[in-house]
Amino acid sequence: MADRLVMIIRHAEKPVPEQPERDVDELGQADEKSLTVRGWQRAGALAHLFVDPPPPLQVPVAIVASAPIKKDGSGTRSLRPTQTVAPLARRLQFVPDTTFSKGQEEQAGRAIILQNLSPVLVCWQHEAIPRLSAAVVASAAIAPTVWDDADYDSIWLLTFSEADLRWAFQSENQHLLAGGRP
Known part of the structure; x- marks a missing residue:
């Protein structure tokens, strides 16, 4: 196995109770399972970021996003992870x-x-990203165990080194929207 990179992001912004911004689908229609306008801005900015990324980020060869529902019909119904990567997927024709x-x-x-x-770029719901990261590297000791509720700016990088035969964790900031994390 050669060196591997799994880049994990949280879905883009959703409404929070103390802010008036509403969630809308890509046509601007109200939809409680969709991104906010700021979330759509982030989705577009992510497309630009990952088409020509600065190191250590790389252009993904595959995109994974959590589905709104499971095959058994259960699930969160949230469209946000797929909406977040939709502009990038269209740009890369994935x-x-x-x-x-x-x-x-x-x-x-x-x-x-x-x-x-x-x-690989993965977009998931933030509460479950630590579990997903642990599953990728087969260890809960590599990545943090919590993704902060207010953090839409981080990119978790899981890198497998063929030379060292081990996984490493690194966190990067997207630096995409004003008012994001420093």
Whole structure:
């Protein structure tokens, strides 16, 4: 196996109770499972970022996003992860892999590794990203165990080194929108 890179982002902005911004679909229609206008701005900016990324980021060869619903019909119904990567997927002419949903992090992590593709961009719901990261690297000791509720700016990088035969964690900032994390 050559060096591998899995880049993980949280879906873009959603409404929060103390702010008046509403969630809308890509046509601007109210939709409680969609991104906010700021979230759509981030989705577009992410497309630009990942088409010509600065190191250590790389142009993904595959995109994985959590599906709104599981095959059994359960799930969060949130469209936000797929909406977040939709502009990038269109630009790269990819169809995002939405095989797994929130709650299926073990299966998703195993599938990401078994696909043997690199680099891969993953967009997931933030509460479950630590579980997904642990599943990818087969250890809970590599990445943080919590993704901050207010953090839309981080990119978690999981890198497997063929030379060292181990995984490493690094966090980068997107630096995409004004008012984001420093």
